[in-house]
Amino acid sequence: VHLAIGHEGAAVGVCENLKRKDLVLSYHRSHHHFLAKGASAEKLLLELLGDKKGCSKGKGGSTHLQDLPNGFVASTAIIGGALALASGLAHAQQLKNSKNVVVCFVGDASPEEGSFSEVLNLISLWNLKVLIVIEDNNLSCYTEKKIRQSFKSFSQFAKTYSIPYKAIMGNNPIEIINVSNKLIKQIKKTSRPAILKITTYRRQEHCGPEQDDNLDYRSDLKLWKKLDPIRCFEKQIKTEIRAKIFAQESTKINKLFSKYV
Amino acid sequence: MFKTFNQEINDVLDRKLQKDNKIVLLGLGITDPKRFFGTTKKLVEKYGKRRVIECPTSENSYLGHGFGMSLGGCRPIIHFQRMDFMYYAFDQMINNIAKWNYMFGEPMPNPIIIRCVVGFGWGQGPQHSDNIAGLLAKYPGIDVYAPSSPDSIEAIYTQALNRKKLSIIIEHRWLQGLQQNIEKRKVIKSLQKCPRVRGASVTIICWSYSVVEAMRFIKYFPEIGWEIIDVISLSNINYDLIEKSILKTKKVIYWEPCSLEFGISQRITSSLFEKIQDVKIFNLHLIIKKYFLNLENIIEKINLKFNFKLKWDKKMRWPKDQDLSDWSPWG
Numbered sequence: 001v002h003l004a005i006g007h008e009g010a011a012v013g014v015c016e017n018l019k020r021k022d023l024v025l026s027y028h029r030s031h032h033h034f035l036a037k038g039a040s041a042e043k044l045l046l047e048l049l050g051d052k053k054g055c056s057k058g059k060g061g062s063t064h065l066q067d068l069p070n071g072f073v074a075s076t077a078i079i080g081g082a083l084a085l086a087s088g089l090a091h092a093q094q095l096k097n098s099k100n101v102v103v104c105f106v107g108d109a110s111p112e113e114g115s116f117s118e119v120l121n122l123i124s125l126w127n128l129k130v131l132i133v134i135e136d137n138n139l140s141c142y143t144e145k146k147i148r149q150s151f152k153s154f155s156q157f158a159k160t161y162s163i164p165y166k167a168i169m170g171n172n173p174i175e176i177i178n179v180s181n182k183l184i185k186q187i188k189k190t191s192r193p194a195i196l197k198i199t200t201y202r203r204q205e206h207c208g209p210e211q212d213d214n215l216d217y218r219s220d221l222k223l224w225k226k227l228d229p230i231r232c233f234e235k236q237i238k239t240e241i242r243a244k245i246f247a248q249e250s251t252k253i254n255k256l257f258s259k260y261v
Numbered sequence: 262m263f264k265t266f267n268q269e270i271n272d273v274l275d276r277k278l279q280k281d282n283k284i285v286l287l288g289l290g291i292t293d294p295k296r297f298f299g300t301t302k303k304l305v306e307k308y309g310k311r312r313v314i315e316c317p318t319s320e321n322s323y324l325g326h327g328f329g330m331s332l333g334g335c336r337p338i339i340h341f342q343r344m345d346f347m348y349y350a351f352d353q354m355i356n357n358i359a360k361w362n363y364m365f366g367e368p369m370p371n372p373i374i375i376r377c378v379v380g381f382g383w384g385q386g387p388q389h390s391d392n393i394a395g396l397l398a399k400y401p402g403i404d405v406y407a408p409s410s411p412d413s414i415e416a417i418y419t420q421a422l423n424r425k426k427l428s429i430i431i432e433h434r435w436l437q438g439l440q441q442n443i444e445k446r447k448v449i450k451s452l453q454k455c456p457r458v459r460g461a462s463v464t465i466i467c468w469s470y471s472v473v474e475a476m477r478f479i480k481y482f483p484e485i486g487w488e489i490i491d492v493i494s495l496s497n498i499n500y501d502l503i504e505k506s507i508l509k510t511k512k513v514i515y516w517e518p519c520s521l522e523f524g525i526s527q528r529i530t531s532s533l534f535e536k537i538q539d540v541k542i543f544n545l546h547l548i549i550k551k552y553f554l555n556l557e558n559i560i561e562k563i564n565l566k567f568n569f570k571l572k573w574d575k576k577m578r579w580p581k582d583q584d585l586s587d588w589s590p591w592g
Contacts, residue, residue: 060364078357122323125317
């Protein structure tokens with residue numbers, strides 16, 4: 001199970017601007033995208049439990065989620081593997097003269113794969129309405145970006161393939177909503193792809209429920225707990241409303257967990 | 262009237278494109294002057310660049326892209342001029358496409374077809390002449406077809422377009438120019454029942470170009486009762502047909518167009534072994550439930566298969582999770 005605690009801002013911020021028919025693909029850390037696209041939390045939980053009533057009939061698990069009626073096409077576990085599917089889906093939309101965009105969430109390791117460059121070439125060459133959202137949490141499993149990458153910025157890829165590029169912080173969902181809104185409008189208007197990089201943070205271990213502080217591989221966990229997107233968002237809304245939302249949502253979640261777990 | 266293999270493919274593609282406007286062709290070289298051995302001749306002129314799409318040299322991504330198009334409502338036929346370049350595309354082919362139907366618990370919305378050519382022959386080096394049919398047929402999510410003559414092309418495409426899964430059609434380069442008299446031929450309807458020649462002395466099991474070689478060979482020796490079985494559908498081999506033939510002739514020639522190790526002939530041999538020899542074989546993987554082998558089940562099945570009376574006892578320890586620390590059989 002790949003938890004997305006700390007990444008929520010990116011998913012909610014981008015998906016807030018999407019219609020039901022706009023399509024989303026994602027990578028191995030995809031619970032937040034699945035939920036933000038309007039899919040059912042119950043089906044997600046059942047999927048994690050390997051239940052037949054799960055979103056992928058209990059066969060896929062955490063890394064293979066799907067909810068076609070809500071436009072969540074798939075999450076796949078091989079890094080960069082969903083990108084080509086996104087470009088193909090956008091191509092099929094183009095043949096139907098559809099206005100829908102296809103959003104593909106990837107991690108910061110994805111540009112290290114050949115498929116990233118290949119797909120950037122395809123979506124630019126064929127003018128496809130694809131938004132690639134890079135969630136940059138600095139880690140590929142446990143290996144830091146500076147050990148893995150010779151390029152200084154993902155924008156270099158965008159420039160090479162003439163694709164508009166924007167980079168923002170991932171801790172303020174309102175800002176992400178506004179920036180991605182502009183990008184998505186631009187994609188629809190120009191029929192050209194775009195890349196959005198969102199700097200974020202993985203609070204939990206790579207795979208599993210623990211906060212692996214004992215491994216002692218990072219020093220910024222405390223800082224990022226303060227920068228957590230949910231905390232930041234809470235500060236921006238009135239206390240009464242916050243309490244109301246919190247009460248509502250926690251009742252729902254508790255009910256769900258007490259039913260199945 | 263004679264028609265060559267590549268002309269037949271060209272005609273079938275043309276008919277399919279005409280009949281179903283969801284079909285799109287993708288690949289490198291399908292609109293170039295040579296038109297993929299002539300098999301895509303005049304298609305781009307007739308159906309336009311929106312449906313006959315020339316691709317960049319990105320095998321992995323244009324296969325994944327084609328699959329994305331199929332998820333979006335198209336019925337793509339993806340082209341690879343040499344099979345060797347498909348190794349680049351294995352991530353999409355296996356991890357995304359072949360596993361899709363299992364991974365998400367229901368079939369993909371549309372069929373997807375790969376056409377690929379085995380190089381072979383003059384000027385084709387080690388990286389242009391590979392035939393990896395056996396490797397592809399190994400994956401459960403893939404149907405592999407290897408036609409040997411024009412008469413099976415229509416049936417292959419019709420079947421592949423009716424199945425919501427990946428079909429790979431392997432074409433041998435030396436078949437492309439081979440002609441067949443279309444007035445005399447019987448068009449093959451069932452890909453699983455394909456004996457080319459009936460006889461009672463020696464069974465020849467072959468597929469793809471080796472069918473042509475075998476057919477030529479037996480013409481020199483008509484005094485022997487050859488039986489030639491053309492295995493067109495490599496993922497759904499008709500073992501009953503082959504078994505009947507082998508029990509009749511008691512002599513088999515495997516005439517394969519590629520290396521033998523872990524290939525089609527070995528697969529056929531393994532499935533016939535139990536039936537022909539007096540040896541019982543039991544494949545354990547069939548009783549995996551929820552990722553783990555169930556000991557009670559294994560014992561039950563072994564008893565049934567070998568007529569044993571092994572008894573299951575609740576005290577028998579068996580791993581149920583990845584934590585095997587207290588279970589190790591190594592002491």
